[in-house]
Amino acid sequence: MTDPGKNSQKVMIRIGFDEGLTARAERLLKALDLSEVAAKVTVNWNKRLRTTAGRAYSNLAKIELNPRLQLLPDEKRDHEINQTFLHELAHVVAHARNPKRRIQPHGDEWKQACADLGIPGEERCHSLNLGRTTRRKNFAYICPACEEVIYRVKRMNRSVACYSCCKNHNDGKYDNKFKLIEKRLV
């Protein structure tokens, strides 16, 4: 069921500072009357994150997201990025509202912040869920340059290039040279 049109679609993996998400975080914090934090919040894609979807340095109002979220299948990607972003932002909100108190990371203050940010009932942990872990991976995607490997249950129907190599050798822009090579695993 591969759509040939989609095969030619190219995806650039974003890393580093994210202007759009930072602006969104700023707006959301202002809407909650947290202007001081809104002025310093930053959202970054950190390629060093391995199995963590995201994390927040609440006292610095710094949010980090795993660039691998961008490699999720089309039907999951936007939702997972949004959910992770809001989950981490809720940590920032909870801390900003309780600067002097030690609060539980996923306690009542955080749950309230999730509700205020439009994700009531958020319960996820921070680990990156690339499909059920017990599920067998059927495909491997290998970078021809650095040989980094990404395993997937389903076939990717987009052209995806290695983010480290595009960053290091092509100013972070998509380069066919670093297009991942598909291998079907038996």
Ligand SMILES: [Zn+2]
């Ligand atoms: Zn959390």
Ligand SMILES: [Zn+2]
């Ligand atoms: Zn590479």
